[in-house]
Amino acid sequence: MKxxxxxxxxxxxxxxxxxxxxxxxxxxxxxxxxxxxxxxxxYGPADWDSGRYGEDLGWPGQPPFTRGIYPTMHRGRTWTQxxxxxxxxxxxxxxxxxxxxxxxxxxxxxxxCNSVFRGYDMDVSHPELLGTCGVVANTVEHLDRCLEGVDxxxxxxxxxxxxxxxxxxFLLTTARRRGVDWRDITGTANQSDYISHxxxxxxxxxxxxxxxxxxxxxxxxWCTRHVPKWNxxxxxxxxxxxxxxxxxxxxxxxxxxAIQYAEDCAAxxxxxxxxxxxxxxxxxxxxxxxxxxxxxxAGRRIWARLARExxxxxxxxxxxxxxxxxxxxxxxxxxxxxxxxxxVAVQAMAGIFGGLQSLHTDSFDEALSCPTTEGARIAxxxxxxxxxxxxxxxxxxxxxxxxxLETLTNQMxxxxxxxxxxxxxxxxxxxxxxxxxxxxxxxxSARRFQQRIESGDQVWVxxxxxxxxxxxxxxxPLAKPDAAKMKAHVEAFRAYKSRRSQAEVAGALDAxxxxxxxxxxxxxxxVVAAAQAGCTHGEIVARLRQELGFGQPLAMV
Amino acid sequence: MDIRPKVLITxxxxxxxxxxxxxxxxxxxxxxxxxxxxxxxxxxPHVVKLAVEEDVDVIGVSSLATDHLIVPKLMQALRESGAHxxxxxxxxxxxxxxxxxxxxxxxxxVFHAGAPLSEIADAVRTLALEVRAARLGTTS
Numbered sequence: 001m002k003x004x005x006x007x008x009x010x011x012x013x014x015x016x017x018x019x020x021x022x023x024x025x026x027x028x029x030x031x032x033x034x035x036x037x038x039x040x041x042x043y044g045p046a047d048w049d050s051g052r053y054g055e056d057l058g059w060p061g062q063p064p065f066t067r068g069i070y071p072t073m074h075r076g077r078t079w080t081q082x083x084x085x086x087x088x089x090x091x092x093x094x095x096x097x098x099x100x101x102x103x104x105x106x107x108x109x110x111x112x113c114n115s116v117f118r119g120y121d122m123d124v125s126h127p128e129l130l131g132t133c134g135v136v137a138n139t140v141e142h143l144d145r146c147l148e149g150v151d152x153x154x155x156x157x158x159x160x161x162x163x164x165x166x167x168x169x170f171l172l173t174t175a176r177r178r179g180v181d182w183r184d185i186t187g188t189a190n191q192s193d194y195i196s197h198x199x200x201x202x203x204x205x206x207x208x209x210x211x212x213x214x215x216x217x218x219x220x221x222w223c224t225r226h227v228p229k230w231n232x233x234x235x236x237x238x239x240x241x242x243x244x245x246x247x248x249x250x251x252x253x254x255x256x257x258a259i260q261y262a263e264d265c266a267a268x269x270x271x272x273x274x275x276x277x278x279x280x281x282x283x284x285x286x287x288x289x290x291x292x293x294x295x296x297x298a299g300r301r302i303w304a305r306l307a308r309e310x311x312x313x314x315x316x317x318x319x320x321x322x323x324x325x326x327x328x329x330x331x332x333x334x335x336x337x338x339x340x341x342x343x344v345a346v347q348a349m350a351g352i353f354g355g356l357q358s359l360h361t362d363s364f365d366e367a368l369s370c371p372t373t374e375g376a377r378i379a380x381x382x383x384x385x386x387x388x389x390x391x392x393x394x395x396x397x398x399x400x401x402x403x404x405l406e407t408l409t410n411q412m413x414x415x416x417x418x419x420x421x422x423x424x425x426x427x428x429x430x431x432x433x434x435x436x437x438x439x440x441x442x443x444x445s446a447r448r449f450q451q452r453i454e455s456g457d458q459v460w461v462x463x464x465x466x467x468x469x470x471x472x473x474x475x476x477p478l479a480k481p482d483a484a485k486m487k488a489h490v491e492a493f494r495a496y497k498s499r500r501s502q503a504e505v506a507g508a509l510d511a512x513x514x515x516x517x518x519x520x521x522x523x524x525x526x527v528v529a530a531a532q533a534g535c536t537h538g539e540i541v542a543r544l545r546q547e548l549g550f551g552q553p554l555a556m557v
Numbered sequence: 558m559d560i561r562p563k564v565l566i567t568x569x570x571x572x573x574x575x576x577x578x579x580x581x582x583x584x585x586x587x588x589x590x591x592x593x594x595x596x597x598x599x600x601x602p603h604v605v606k607l608a609v610e611e612d613v614d615v616i617g618v619s620s621l622a623t624d625h626l627i628v629p630k631l632m633q634a635l636r637e638s639g640a641h642x643x644x645x646x647x648x649x650x651x652x653x654x655x656x657x658x659x660x661x662x663x664x665x666x667v668f669h670a671g672a673p674l675s676e677i678a679d680a681v682r683t684l685a686l687e688v689r690a691a692r693l694g695t696t697s
Contacts, residue, residue: 114570114622115571117571118571126570126571126626126630128626128627129624132622132626133623200574201575201596242574243574243575244576333670334650369652446576447580447583447584450584454673454675463671
């Protein structure tokens with residue numbers, strides 16, 4: 001039998017499929033992803049034509065960077081396994097850190113106690129809260145003890161350390177005391193993006209908006225001269241997505257923040273190619289699998305275009321969208337908590353297929369409490385399984401060319417660009433946040449998503465569907481900081497404060513205040529000097545709050 | 558007399574994750590209640606003062622990162638200021654083993670992650686009615 005010409009066959013076959021599909025599932029129910037994009041039941045060449053390959057995809061390590069920022073991606077070098085940890089006193093942290101390194105973690109991340117995040121020392125904090133969510137580190141000595149046994153010249157450190165970057169100043173002081181050259185220090189200031197803190201009301205928000213802006217720019221400038229391998233800026237979409245932004249909104253707001261920071265640096269006379277190579281990004285990975293992969297691919301493409309066309313960056317390193325990602329805690333459930341291991345694996349796969357450079361997988365028990373040692377080990381093992389057993393690293397950008405994924409990547413790019421235009425027309429990210437515009441959009445998206453959960457439109461296993469009776473009392477008790485050890489830690493801290501040279505401390509804090517009022521001075525240089533003079537975290541933050549203004553949350557419902 | 562329940566939604570302690578408190582506050586408001594909302598990081602004395610001044614029936618404390626551990630301090634401060642009749646509920650991430658201590662301190666209900674908003678609203682309505690009935694009882 002002779003087949004008819006190809007095209008009519010395709011057309012009639014397609015029409016028949018369309019009819020059969022409509023007959024069986026109907027056309028009434030529209031499916032949308034979290035970013036609001038309508039999802040078809042099937043994608044084909046009419047949606048994405050492989051003739052667009054060169055324009056849409058290109059090759060890894062080359063513009064438009066859809067397929068990845070490096071020529072070899074995970075085939076050449078796997079992602080960095082960077083788990084956030086922090087609990088109790090510095091010795092507790094150090095023990096957990098060594099355990100994680102022994103189990104395959106390849107870089108360090110340090111989370112301080114929430115009291116530290118809010119800018120307070122332990123002696124003025126609620127004792128009940130000390131060390132419950134992070135390590136209580138207020139001085140150079142504390143940081144030194146946290147990182148005992150870690151070679152600072154060879155280990156990348158991610159500090160969850162918001163403006164004015166006291167932990168970084170403690171790290172630098174520790175390095176100098178250990179004889180490590182600052183030029184060898186590598187790592188990232190994970191919480192340097194004050195704009196995202198202000199939007200998401202995260203506990204990292206310490207100084208006023210203008211004060212944070214000043215300190216960040218001073219720090220970036222100072223690092224280019226003294227700690228050239230340090231990434232002083234990590235632009236963060238994670239907080240905003242956790243606070244409720246859709247994946248497209250989170251990417252759009254993050255790119256708008258990056259534009260703001262790049263423009264602020266340029267206004268300070270820093271050339272794009274001097275600072276953009278050190279910009280890194282940090283995102284949330286929700287369980288919306290394909291949407292997240294498309295989000296990362298689209299974001300990479302938009303950033304490369306901005307760097308080249310808007311900022312005229314010539315150095316290819318400026319074009320590369322380097323990002324760390326963390327699996328979304330919001331998706332995890334308290335109900336049937338072991339189910340979270342499956343969720344985290346799916347989220348992590350989305351991040352890996354999205355081409356991340358560094359990954360934190362959440363512990364399954366994060367919806368119950370701050371993670372246990374067992375939970376943290378499983379989280380690391382999940383990454384090892386995906387990489388070494390499932391071998392997800394064998395092929396670069398393995399889902400490329402999928403009609404669905406390429407269509408979705410293009411649609412996500414359009415949606416991200418649409419949201420970016422809203423922010424741009426408000427005068428850029430700084431102004432949009434100052435006016436509360438971004439906070440309002442994030443809040444609305446959070447409510448819309450909650451409505452989808454409440455209505456059952458978005459199924460959440462164990463929460464609004466497939467519930468089972470559980471004996472919650474059977475769960476293992478959680479690790480808590482040792483109250484006696486914490487009390488001794490606080491007492492030792494008080495003793496430390498009284499035995500320092502008070503004149504030296506006062507002198508360093510006064511120099512910090514003078515720098516804050518002198519536009520020609522560098523505030524961060526004085527933060528480092530204050531750390532070296534023995535000032536505590538709380539003293540440095542308090543003085544800068546006094547001089548530069550206290551960050552106040554923007555209340556809105 | 559306004560028969561709408563009046564509820565204060567707030568966060569105390571160090572954590573700022575306010576997605577939960579904002580979503581709950583907006584839902585209760587849309588459900589017809591009078592909602593007094595504060596941003597995160599409130600000091601306990603300020604929350605007590607606000608509760609007294611605004612004459613709320615219920616205080617909802619949202620906690621994500623261990624701040625629930627200082628809720629007993631809030632209960633103590635409420636008793637000391639004579640606002641012992643206000644019903645306090647806590648929502649967010651509260652480990653099961655910490656729940657008895659909160660209930661013992663006088664917290665009326667603990668809502669865990671995933672609790673339906675309608676259930677929270679029903680509880681607030683019921684507690685507000687109880688609080689008002691008790692107040693009428695003591696003043697008459």
